[in-house]
Structure formats: structure tokens, C-alpha cells
Amino acid sequence: MLFFTQCFGAVLDLIHLRFQHYKAKRVFSAAGQLVCVVNPTHSLKYAPTRCAAVQASTEQGILPPCHHHEVVHDPQLVPCTCPLFSCPWEGHLEVVVSHLRQTHRINILQGAEIVFLATDMHLPAPTDWIIMHSCLGHQFLLVLRKQEKYEGHPQFFATMMLIGTPTQANNFTYRLELNRNQRRLKWEATPRSILECVDSVISDGDCLVLNTSLAQLFSDNGSLAIGIAITTSKVHSSEAEM
Amino acid sequence: MLFFTQCFGAVLDLIHLRFQHYKAKRVFSAAGQLVCVVNPTHSLKYAPTRCAAVQASTEQGILPPCHHHEVVHDPQLVPCTCPLFSCPWEGHLEVVVSHLRQTHRINILQGAEIVFLATDMHLPAPTDWIIMHSCLGHQFLLVLRKQEKYEGHPQFFATMMLIGTPTQANNFTYRLELNRNQRRLKWEATPRSILECVDSVISDGDCLVLNTSLAQLFSDNGSLAIGIAITTSKVHSSEAEM
Numbered sequence: 248m249l250f251f252t253q254c255f256g257a258v259l260d261l262i263h264l265r266f267q268h269y270k271a272k273r274v275f276s277a278a279g280q281l282v283c284v285v286n287p288t289h290s291l292k293y294a295p296t297r298c299a300a301v302q303a304s305t306e307q308g309i310l311p312p313c314h315h316h317e318v319v320h321d322p323q324l325v326p327c328t329c330p331l332f333s334c335p336w337e338g339h340l341e342v343v344v345s346h347l348r349q350t351h352r353i354n355i356l357q358g359a360e361i362v363f364l365a366t367d368m369h370l371p372a373p374t375d376w377i378i379m380h381s382c383l384g385h386q387f388l389l390v391l392r393k394q395e396k397y398e399g400h401p402q403f404f405a406t407m408m409l410i411g412t413p414t415q416a417n418n419f420t421y422r423l424e425l426n427r428n429q430r431r432l433k434w435e436a437t438p439r440s441i442l443e444c445v446d447s448v449i450s451d452g453d454c455l456v457l458n459t460s461l462a463q464l465f466s467d468n469g470s471l472a473i474g475i476a477i478t479t480s481k482v483h484s485s486e487a488e489m
Numbered sequence: 490m491l492f493f494t495q496c497f498g499a500v501l502d503l504i505h506l507r508f509q510h511y512k513a514k515r516v517f518s519a520a521g522q523l524v525c526v527v528n529p530t531h532s533l534k535y536a537p538t539r540c541a542a543v544q545a546s547t548e549q550g551i552l553p554p555c556h557h558h559e560v561v562h563d564p565q566l567v568p569c570t571c572p573l574f575s576c577p578w579e580g581h582l583e584v585v586v587s588h589l590r591q592t593h594r595i596n597i598l599q600g601a602e603i604v605f606l607a608t609d610m611h612l613p614a615p616t617d618w619i620i621m622h623s624c625l626g627h628q629f630l631l632v633l634r635k636q637e638k639y640e641g642h643p644q645f646f647a648t649m650m651l652i653g654t655p656t657q658a659n660n661f662t663y664r665l666e667l668n669r670n671q672r673r674l675k676w677e678a679t680p681r682s683i684l685e686c687v688d689s690v691i692s693d694g695d696c697l698v699l700n701t702s703l704a705q706l707f708s709d710n711g712s713l714a715i716g717i718a719i720t721t722s723k724v725h726s727s728e729a730e731m
Contacts, residue, residue, distance in 0.1 A: 400639050461694050461698060
């Protein structure tokens with residue numbers, strides 16, 4: 248009996264996901280963009296101070312010695328950059344993507360322009376919606392986080408990090424776009440390197456920030472669709488262009 | 490002696506304003522846009538509930554009976570819509586612009602695209618930066634407000650209101666754009682009618698919202714440049730275009 252109940256639940260979940268996918272496809276179909284339904288994950292790790300050392304060393308242009316072991320075995324090793332878990336893993340930058348996919352089950356999508364459809368926006372903070380995005384020969388990590396920076400007032404923070412060095416990150420521009428109910432909000436910036444730590448980017452507020460009321464205006468039935476595009480960074484050569 | 494000190498102060502202010510104007514012109518010169526330096530005004534009026542009646546009646550498609558007199562003399566009269574002062578004036582919609590110019594000294598600018606340069610962003614909340622913008626045969630009121638929606642955490646709210654009816658407002662789209670330090674933030678929406686009251690638009694959060702940290706990233710030496718453009722609203726005919 249329990250088996251049948253579980254099967255029925257799984258089928259219902261599948262129908263719900265397909266419905267959301269088709270709904271998003273309908274909204275964005277004109278642009279022919281790939282729509283990715285991203286389910287939330289309640290963040291198990293919450294230690295913003297962990298990143299201070301990572302950021303300081305990254306700013307000095309060296310790979311960070313900050314990880315969960317006391318002794319640095321190899322300065323070329325980086326800690327696990329998964330924003331969800333305190334993970335003791337460390338490895339070379341080149342294998343971070345496979346670690347995130349295999350150990351933390353973070354999906355990866357291909358394409359220059361995709362739509363990130365975050366479900367269940369009503370869930371309490373802290374909650375993260377995460378995917379990897381493969382584009383222009385590099386991999387990026389997109390993080391949408393619901394967090395109470397001010398107690399009792401949750402906000403949504405969205406940013407894109409390059410799984411690469413800060414120097415490589417400077418070659419790109421990412422764009423996040425919300426478009427609904429005759430309102431449009433666009434954020435364009437240079438992605439930060441994954442070595443700079445997503446927690447510090449969010450605590451600095453250097454990302455797309457949405458109050459709950461604005462997130463509700465842009466969301467449809469509890470889901471928020473974010474259009475994502477990545478380009479090489481020549482767009483920003485002149486700040487005069489408005 | 491006091492006279493000379495005052496004169497010297499006035500000359501210094503003038504030099505400071507010209508300096509800010511040239512600095513903004515340098516940033517935006519490529520686009521050939523008109524730059525308007527807007528000084529802050531400490532808001533003397535702060536009664537958000539005043540607008541409830543205005544909004545309710547506007548949603549029903551009638552002109553608002555909410556004003557500072559107990560008796561409604563003429564349903565065609567509207568109260569003063571100046572966001573800065575509790576003003577007992579009331580008059581026809583057609584003369585609101587001249588009232589705002591003459592009584593409240595709000596400047597008016599011509600042009601489809603202008604740059605609004607708000608100075609002294611560090612001033613404590615509540616503070617407003619206000620201009621009128623004449624474009625496409627109509628007048629718009631641009632309000633940038635620094636306000637503590639959550640105590641101790643000031644935020645910046647920017648919106649554009651049409652000095653006209655909600656039906657007229659639906660014909661337009663306004664765009665506010667911030668562009669600095671390899672970051673760009675764009676907000677596009679249908680302007681609200683001035684009859685809907687700016688306080689309620691801001692308390693609903695249905696406008697461009699900036700945390701202090703983001704405002705600092707976009708500001709230059711305490712001034713925030715906002716590019717403004719108004720178009721007819723056919724842009725929003727399809728939400729699919731991302």
C-alpha cells in the first residue's frame with residue numbers, strides 16, 4: 248500500500264513539473280530559449296565568515312588557502328564551492344564542475360541564453376536555487392538565494408559566478424532579466440570568480456536584489472522565471488552608453 | 490562681513506553644482522543626453538495612509554475625493570500631488586503642473602531621454618529628489634525617495650508618475666537605468682497615474698528598489714545618475730521577448 252502511495256506521489260510530482268515546464272515554455276517560447284525548472288534546496292550550511300580568507304587571498308591574485316583542513320597540502324587546490332553544504336572536499340579548479348555535479352547533484356545546462364524557472368518561492372529563508380550553466384567554453388554557477396539579511400524581511404539575491412579565476416571572469420558579462428506584468432528588470436554585471444565565494448557577493452549586495460513584494464510581482468503561481476544570457480564583456484567598454 | 494561670507498558660500502555652491510554637472514556630462518556625453526542636477530529635499534510630509542482613499546477611488550475609475558478639506562466641493566478637483574508637503578491646494582488635473590512649479594518649485598525638463606543626477610545620497614531618510622519631465626505631449630513626475638521601510642535600513646525607491654489619468658498612463662512605458670562600475674540595472678514599467686499617489690506605489694515596492702550597498706556601487710562621489718527614457722507602451726505587447 249505504501250509503495251502505491253509513493254508511486255502516486257511521484258507521478259503527481261512529475262505531472263506538476265511538466266506543467267511548470269510547459270507553462271514557462273509558453274511564456275518564453277517566442278525567444279526559443281531553453282527553460283530549466285529548478286527546485287529549491289534548504290541551505291544546510293550557513294557560515295558567511297568562512298569566506299573572508301578566500302576573498303582576501305583572491306583579491307591578492309593567489310588561489311585561496313581557505314578550506315576545512317588545518318594544513319595546506321597544495322596551494323593549487325581549492326575548497327568545494329558548493330553554496331549549499333559545508334563540504335570537506337578540495338581539488339583542482341578544473342575538477343570543481345564534476346565534483347558539483349556528482350557529489351552535490353547540481354544540474355548543468357548548455358546554451359548562450361536559458362530561462363531559469365525557480366519554483367516554490369514561498370519557502371522560508373534560507374533557501375537556494377542553483378544550476379550550472381555551460382556557455383562560451385566555460386561553466387558558470389547561477390545562485391538564487393532567499394535570505395533574511397534584516398531579520399523578518401526576506402529578500403532574493405541572484406548572482407552568477409564563473410567556475411574559473413577572477414582574471415577569466417573579467418572576460419564575461421552576464422545578464423539576468425525578469426519580465427512579467429508589464430514590468431521588466433535587468434541586471435548586467437561581470438561575473439565574480441567562484442573563488443570569491445558566493446556568500447560574500449550576496450552579503451555585499453553586489454547582485455540582483457529583489458524585495459519580497461517585487462519578487463511576487465514577477466512570479467507566476469509561486470515560480471520565478473529569470474532569463475539568463477552570457478556574453479563576452481566588450482559590452483561594458485563604455486559606461487556612457489545608456 | 491556676514492554678507493561677504495554668504496556671497497562666498499553661494500559662489501562655492503555654484504562651483505560645486507557646475508562641477509557635478511560637468512562630471513555627469515562627461516559620463517553621459519556620448520549619448521548627448523540632457524543632465525539635470527537634482528538636490529535633495531527633506532520630506533516634511535509623512536502620512537502614507539493619506540493615500541488609501543485616493544487609490545481606492547482611482548481603481549474604480551473615478552477622480553479621487555481624498556483631499557484636506559472635509560467637504561468635496563467638485564468631484565473634478567484633485568488634491569495637490571506634491572510628495573513633499575501636506576498642501577491644502579486642490580484644483581483641476583490640467584493645472585497640477587503649474588501648481589507644482591509655482592508653489593513647490595519643482596523643476597520641469599524637456600526631452601525624451603534625460604539624466605537625473607541626484608546629489609547628496611548620504612543624507613538621512615526620509616529624503617526626496619523630485620523633478621517633472623515633459624515628454625511626448627505629457628508631463629511626468631520622477632520621484633527618488635530614501636526611506637526606512639525597515640527601521641535602521643534605508644532603501645532608495647524610484648518611480649515615474651504621469652500627471653494624468655490611469656487610462657492615459659497605460660499608453661506609456663518608462664525606463665530607469667543605472668550604469669556604473671561595469672554594472673547595469675534597468676527597470677521598465679508602465680507609469681502610474683499621479684492620482685494613485687506616490688506613497689502607495691513606494692510602500693507596495695512596485696518601483697525600482699535599491700539597497701544602500703547597491704546605491705553606493707552605482708553612485709559617484711555621493712551622486713546617483715539615473716538615465717530616464719519614456720516611450721509609448723507598445724514595447725510591452727509581448728512578454729515573451731526577453
